[in-house]
Amino acid sequence: MSDPLFSEIKEIAIRARKASLNLSSATTAEKNDALQAIARGIESNRKLLKEENEKDLAMAEENGLSEAMVDRLRLTHERIDSMVKGLRQLIELPDPVGAVLETKDRPNGLKINKVRVPIGVIGIIYESRPNVTIDCAGLCLKSGNASILRGGKEAMHSNRAMASIITEALQESPLPDDAVQLIPTVERE
Template sequence: MTDIILPMIQQIALQAKDASRALSSATTIQKNDALQAIARELESSRKILIEENEKDLKAAKENGLTDAMVDRLRLNHERIDGMVQGLRQLIELPDPVGGLIEEKTPANGLNIRKVRTPIGVIGIIYESRPNVTIDCAGLCLKSGNASILRGGKEALHSNRALASIINSALSRSEIPENAVQLIPTSDRAALNHLLTLDEYVHCIIPRGGEGLIRFVAENSRIPVIKHYKGVCNLYLDQGCDPQMGLDIAVSAKCGRPGVCNAIENLIVHASQLDSLLPKIGQALQEKGCVIFADERAQKALGDVPSTLASEQEYAEEFLDLRLAIKTVDHLDEAIEFTNRYGSGHSESILSPSAERAEKFQREVDASSVYWNASTRFTDGFEFGLGAEIGISTDRLHARGPMGLEELCSYKYMIQGNGQWK
């Protein structure tokens, strides 16, 4: 099998590099026409998409995947509408390629312009959610990058159907069909070989569980943009609006618990223990949420069942209906806890005090830090980026939701008038 897989991956990478050269010079109209063609093809292929997705859902249930993981895998009309809407939002966004970042004329008289350029070939390694296939393909196309997509085995039928839709649409456009390619096997040998092809692939973006991301980062010869996990925290400060606290805490945990921007820890100022926490606990219990809590929070929860929280729970990305609660007496303690256990993804403070909120936002080390809003907004679509290719917790090149501009590198374009020394 390896004798077949390795040449196939080599060929895919070579085709992607060739396609990236043509794509880098494609006009905005050509790219937008291709995105519109994919959107139309999606709308007309709903029936087969849902049928193929049902095969993945059936296998997932037979293999004992959690309800949260099955939810990540599911395609329905609403989610297909979301993919179509994301593509059309991309069409409306400015083309980042060629955009001027900076211009200067130093003492030597040279005119120096720093302009955005495509990265080239981007490999996206992802699990579960098949909508990633469309989101990433669309973002790469608009930003002038060829993409190699490698989804997980749990979404194999869905991803193949989506890739077929993309390739069919591109075959009728002026964009090279090989600008988007799906690796058609879930064999680990294919991934291992892809990660060595730094001659053809310029960037790898893994999306999935911590195990997958660490494997990619540790085995890739290609630069990797990553976030290992999404341990997000919500801090209920003293004096926070009770209804706001209840609404945001429950929805940020229970709305879609299997996504990386859902909260895993709820930090509660001691002044909120007797008044607000019991109401939140009751609402979480009604949603089926399992609660871990420190001793003071357990006492305040009363009849709401909970288990004593340990270091393990505070550091864990649950990705399901489990939540850990920590009591603090001071804002500094909340900040210290957030920086210690958070993963640098998204954190939030609910507070009536601008001064305290500003301190939290300034001192918490994360890609997105909120004041009086849910962490669930950390998303390219919500940020107006036209979906995102991933959420980076790195500090170099890109941080937070990665939209079109973050999928570009840059080069300097210099004009002189005869300078030679």
């Protein structure tokens, strides 16, 4: 890995870690508000998403990707609707953070609880399904985790557009902007 690229990824990781500390104590309402802002951002930026996705589709066809791969890459209005619907369904789910999974009473009177807590920072590598960017970001935010996303080169333009929408939505919310970050390069170094 080249030094500038390593430095950039290290900086992303440092910012994600810092964001995770704030995110871990976010309230359910704050997380849900951020998810709602992302859903609104997707709805209001359909044209941008379609334009950026068209760039990915043109590159895919130019590079001779199979029709199945091109189909996975394509963002239709139905798929965009599905991303928005998925975020809104996520809002309706109970907050997993703080849920008591198990309680044990010790003979000495000590009560021990097994409680769900955020992991911190989750790195996710995925390929040419641009809707996965939104799915991963939403699940990580709901569970109180920061995320570093690395999508496939085939969906580079679509993923960057979605990451931009997510960042704008996070800026509207009390959650840290760096709670969701996209690795900006498609290099495999």
